[in-house]
Amino acid sequence: MDPNLQLWRAEGRSFLQRFRLWADVLDPLLLVASSEEIRRSRLFIQSNGKTLSEPIHNNQMKQAFLLSLSSVHPDTNNVIPVLFRPPAFLPISLPLVIVSSLQLQARNAFFCQFVFHTYTTGFTLINGNGSKKAEEYSVQQKQVFYGLGAIAYAACIGAIPIFFMNRYTLKSPLTQLVIRKLLPAPLLGLMCAFTVAVVRSPEFENGIEVMDKNGKVVGVSQKAGEKAVKETALSRAALFGTAFFLPEVFMYFLRRANFVKTPRALASVRMMMITSVLTGMLPVSLSMFPQCGEIKRADLEPEILSCTEETELFYNRGI
Template sequence: MDANLRFWRAEGQSFFQRFLLWADVLDPLLLLKSSDEIRRTRLFIQNSGKTLSEPIKNDQTKQAFLLSLSSVHPDTGKIIPVMFRPPAFLPICLPLVIVSSLQRQAKKNFFCQFVFHMYTTGFALLNGNGTTKAEEYSVQQKQIFYGLGAISYAACIGALPVVFMNRYMLKSSLTQLVVQKLLPAPLLGLMSAFTVVVVRSPEFENGIEVMDRNGMVVGVSQKAGEKAVKETALSRAVLFGTTFFVPTVLMHFVERAKFWRTPHSLASMRMLAITSVLVGMLPVSLSMFPQCGEIKRADLEPELLSSTEETELFYNRGI
């Protein structure tokens, strides 16, 4: 079992522990570390002989693990490209979400949604489970092909409310509230979950590795892959659905106040609301499920039951 997974298993047992860890891991300053420094950090972790049987009290060791968690894939051991590391997720996604929420032209809204889903899909692909058991080249081709289709579909669905409003010029205030303000939030959440499921489909089609408590690989499980993808998709839907919904509801009441009538002030408040919700919801959504996921032995495939007597097995959930 990789050191990253051992760390999550030892230090991230509860939601609160995972939340505090993610708050540190998402620090954008970690993006400034060079590849050589990351490799030296990984070597330090490996040579330190830390068993992680008890909480880490040494600050140097903890900082080394935070850099490893933010930069290295726990399955492959490779350094993740800078743009797709967890600390880069917020700085890149935030302007895309804000622009998408403010855009009222169908073509521009589609383009913004396309760029947004392209990034989040690439993030899901590069931070997914890296132990999919199939021919690597064919799996990567399939994921890229499926991903492009999912991105295009998600962008089209996400732009539908704007298209509908521009084409039919709805006069009913209730219909405008539902179509223009309330509908985009669940659509963005559902489409974000959809792209995760599509791009990581090889995980539940071919299975991912499951390990015992000692980190020894027991076998490959499709059910573990399905569980990992479902949990990640749900967390992504909650993240972006909430990020769109809460500011929309807040701005609906703000717009009704007579002293908030200027377009610039309304736009500024909307951007501030989206920023605040996204900053708060990102570590919350990532903490919903453990990174080192658990699955009961009884839930595994019959052919794996004879491979171990342990009641619980572990796998990398991905991000």
Template structure:
């Protein structure tokens, strides 16, 4: 058994243990940008605050920018998923990787289109109902982002539940390749990714909405700063939470595996590498 997997199996049995481990590894300060990037961001905020009442962007440009941001985000997360999935049981590694890349590009494009859909819908059809505007513009994008994040994970790691992944006994000996274990690993990772991005984008949107309604943020620059701080804080807190939702060294009961694996071992529980 891989040393890292053995460590996670020994030290990451409970949610609290996994949370502490990920909190140590994922220092929130690492999420902060450099001083030059901070100065650039502040300058952009100042400029946007001065020209907020001016029509500096039309609706078509805003929809294109939303699509581009979604495309970049899903490209990064898809690449991360591709390199941190379970790479076992690949009979033809090159062809599988090629298939994953092609499917990943399609999933990224589809997810970006779905993510930009609320803004496109708002621009296409003027909604007079303020509640509908709140739902479509403020609340709907976050669940869509979480759903699409899970979708990209499922697409990129689809070879794992098509071809299966290795399952091991308590001593780390590989006893077979299981499609059911692969399906379980992909589902767990997809769910954790949906929780991460769904929460990280939903909570800041709700917070800034109520601050805007209560007029706690007097200027657009202050509101933008609050939004950025809220997003960074929620993302920093949710990252170790999402990674700790399921054990890194996953467990699956013997009765849930394929018949050919049942005949090769007598152990009641087997283990697999979930990936991240």
């Protein structure tokens, strides 16, 4: 089992443990590390041969693991491109979320959401499960085609409220509230989950590798792949749906209270709210489910049941 998955299994069993670990892994300063530093960190971890049965107290080992968790794919052992590493997700997605939340023309809204979904879909593809079976089809033209189709569809759906507001005169305050303020959040969350499911569909179509507690691969499971994709899609929907919804609720009550009167000040407060919610929700959403996923033996395919007597098996959930 890869050291990254070993660490997640040892120190990421509870939500609070995962949250604290993700809060450290998402440090943007980890992005400045060179490929040589990452390679040395991996060698340091492997040379120490730590079983990770106990929490890490050595600061040098902890820093090496943080660099490994933030930069290396646990299935392929490849260094992840800088723009698609977990610490880069917030700095890149935040301005895209802010721009996508603006009440723009439908054409501009479509473009902004297209760029947003392009980045998040690329992030999902690169950080998904990359076991040996998955590598065989991860770059197939069909998967790229599906991804582009999902991006275009998600951008169109996201621009629908703007299209209706611009094309039709909506006189009812309730209708304006629903279309302008309430509808975009669930739409964005739903489309983020949709793109995750589409781009990682080969994982539940062809299966992903499952391992025993010693890290030995015992088979390839479609059910484990389905579970991994479902959990990732739910966490992504929670992240961006909340990042759209909570600021709008806060701004609604702020306008009702008449605390901030000028449009420029309202825009600044709204931007700060989106930044705060997205920053707080990112480690929360990533911590919703274990990174080293667990699946009961009874839930697996019959051909895997005959290969092991382990009651629980493990897999890389992906991000």
